[in-house]
Amino acid sequence: MMHDRHLVCFSGAGLSADSGLxxxxxxxxxxxxxxxxxxxxxxxxxxxxxxxxxxxxxxxxxxxxVQPNPMHRLLVDWQSRYRTTLVTQNVDNLLEQAGARDVLHVHGxxxxxxxxxxxxxxxxxxxxxxxxxxxxxxxxxxxxxxxxxVFFHEQAPLYQPMWKLFNGLKADDVLVVIGTDGAVVPIGAVAAAVRCRKALNNLEPVPLEDWVPGMVAPAFFHHALFKPAAEAVDELDAIVRGWMEG
Ligand SMILES: [Zn+2]
CATH class of the missing domain: 3.30.1600.10 (SIR2/SIRT2 'Small Domain')
Known part of the structure; x- marks a missing residue:
């Protein structure tokens, strides 16, 4: 059954780290x-x-x-199944190599x-x-x-559509954050503010002594998986599948 539910995936370096970058x-x-x-x-x-x-x-x-890893392929698989927008801070093309379309590369x-x-x-x-x-x-x-x-001290023109996308998330939508602590783009603040379904996958939690507003915290998400991206694939797929098809 097709529905309007929107899946937004926001990724950072931890996604491509498992490919060896x-x-x-x-x-x-x-x-x-x-x-x-x-x-x-x-x-x-x-x-x-x-x-x-x-x-x-x-x-x-x-x-x-290097080559795409299973998490890149999962995001592409979601894109084929659901109304999905892929946003990444990564400047590599591993999502595209895995078959992704229309990736919003906010850092170029x-x-x-x-x-x-x-x-x-x-x-x-x-x-x-x-x-x-x-x-x-x-x-x-x-x-x-x-x-x-996008260099340091340079404008990031795609931040505007990115914020519009985050602000448009509705209660029925799904936000998945993979491989970023929120230090550059404050995705933790987004997760804390939006009322949709939310899942996080990072290698490990941000240590309390390093945490500043904007960074991710498990309390902002319904599910927080702390393990390498490539090892979180099956669990994250089951969570997202349940939300998107439930
Ligand atoms: Zn020229």
Missing amino acids: STFRGGDGLWENHRIEDVCDITTWKQNRETVHRFYNDRRAALAS RLTEMECLACGHVWEIGTAAWNAASDRCPDCGSLKGVKPNV
Whole structure:
């Protein structure tokens, strides 16, 4: 039976971690002795342009070596069964590789470049970008081309449709949060505020001493599964199936 119920899935780095993609959040936060923030900041990237492109070339090469995991495939399966919107903070294309359509990539896409000189956006897959010679195919700009990834201190234009989506959730709808603690997009505050059915899957709870408003907490959800995403698939599918078909 088809119904109007809306399933919204919001995912973060923990979804792709099970595919082997590093998150750069843990550990020392460094890449080749650069602070991660220094190679993806819209206010400084032009001074570090070649380093920025090397960093993202490495990210694309890493993406080329990994594959979607069972949780990516579950989200695609939901999309084929239900009225589903997939929202992700991840810049990888593993959801698309698994067959997902119309994913809202609120922090951009690693496989695209954008030209700040003319606004052109284009796909380069997992290819490397040569900062010394590659140019915008539309206007020929050399130094205006950056990865189409939202940098620190840069506007995220897709936040607006994302908030509209969250604000539109009704009591009968379902919100599933996977692999994010809510530190960047305050999805915990969304979960606390909306009155729909809600499930969370994270590797572990946010430690109490690290928790700040906006972050997720088990009390905001009807179900909270603390285990790797790929191991939560069957349980989460049963929960969502019950809500969407019950
Ligand atoms: Zn251009």
